[in-house]
Amino acid sequence: MLIRQKDDVRSSDITAEAVYLSRRDLIKAAGIGVTGAVISGSIGSRAIAAENGPVGKIMASVTKSPLSTAESPNTWTDITGYNNYYEFGTGKDDPSRFAVDFAPQPWRVKVSGECNKPGNYNYEDLVSLHALEERIYRLRCVEAWSMVIPWVGIPLASLVNRFEPNSNARYVSFKTLHAPSRMPGQRRRILDWPYVEGLTMAEAMHPLSIIAVGLYGRELPNQNGAPMRLVVPWKYGFKSIKAIAEISFTRKRPRSSWEQAAPSEYGFYANVNPQVDHPRWSQARERPIGAGLFAGKKPTLMFNGYAEQVASLYTGLDLRKNY
Ligand SMILES: Nc1nc2c(c(=O)[nH]1)N[C@H]1C(S)=C(S)[C@@H](COP(=O)(O)O)O[C@H]1N2
Numbered sequence: 001m002l003i004r005q006k007d008d009v010r011s012s013d014i015t016a017e018a019v020y021l022s023r024r025d026l027i028k029a030a031g032i033g034v035t036g037a038v039i040s041g042s043i044g045s046r047a048i049a050a051e052n053g054p055v056g057k058i059m060a061s062v063t064k065s066p067l068s069t070a071e072s073p074n075t076w077t078d079i080t081g082y083n084n085y086y087e088f089g090t091g092k093d094d095p096s097r098f099a100v101d102f103a104p105q106p107w108r109v110k111v112s113g114e115c116n117k118p119g120n121y122n123y124e125d126l127v128s129l130h131a132l133e134e135r136i137y138r139l140r141c142v143e144a145w146s147m148v149i150p151w152v153g154i155p156l157a158s159l160v161n162r163f164e165p166n167s168n169a170r171y172v173s174f175k176t177l178h179a180p181s182r183m184p185g186q187r188r189r190i191l192d193w194p195y196v197e198g199l200t201m202a203e204a205m206h207p208l209s210i211i212a213v214g215l216y217g218r219e220l221p222n223q224n225g226a227p228m229r230l231v232v233p234w235k236y237g238f239k240s241i242k243a244i245a246e247i248s249f250t251r252k253r254p255r256s257s258w259e260q261a262a263p264s265e266y267g268f269y270a271n272v273n274p275q276v277d278h279p280r281w282s283q284a285r286e287r288p289i290g291a292g293l294f295a296g297k298k299p300t301l302m303f304n305g306y307a308e309q310v311a312s313l314y315t316g317l318d319l320r321k322n323y
């Protein structure tokens, strides 16, 4: 069995658009004849390989954000090959296998509820008006594994402001596309489809909350939630809903899919918290994906390491009750 090579080549060491093959990808490409090119992104410092399906186009004028972590990102292969996306199956490699033919364009988003600008918006109209930023964020799944992911996205607040929520809007909810013919997992009753998630308005307006449309400087792969998904880095990964087709502003708190499925295990807040265990496992430590077979777990940080930025959103809230 091949053990992952650590390919910590810096972006300054490789010219943009240069073809860069990590040793592992070279061996793989030579050995089993991977179809498609193995290319490096304009931004990424790791090899970008087609082994988990198609590689999207490079996105123009992406700026680096000061809100990124300095930790080195997981490889393209890890981020696009180890996924949770039950619309395409419950196995970690199901989304990369079964979302290949999911065509995310054209895409429309229905906006409704307590706002002055409801309507049906085109993906282009929503995204093209905003400057794209690279945000390298930690992702901590409630299952106690983690990654570091270089998203490309836009601040959620900029998008929300376009719809002019009114003073009745206390929450914003999101729904994934419901299309069983295109999302095979929706033909089975794994969850109550479509997948629903929600945030308080204060959480939605927080500068760390983004709508991701890309990865490693390229268009978002289908398995990561193309064409647009939420990323809220201080919360467990299940809050970061994929393939958003509806956005609604509400007075009442929405019930998210995992909360509906198992309310004693998954709450509305779902803030990463090493002190509040899941009923069936500890949340004190996490397994970094891609660290190698013999690497140990590492401690999970309060609010996934974003406490300084977000703790004030929760002053006075009992985080043990409001898990
Ligand atoms: N629609 C939808 N969104 C989803 C999920 C899902 O099953 N369906 N899984 C969630 C979970 S549990 C995690 S950990 C993240 C994983 O995102 P990634 O596969 O891009 O790393 O997506 C979240 N968003």
Ligand SMILES: [Mo]
Residues within 6 Å of the ligand: 084, 140, 141, 142, 143, 236, 237, 238
């Ligand atoms: Mo997750």
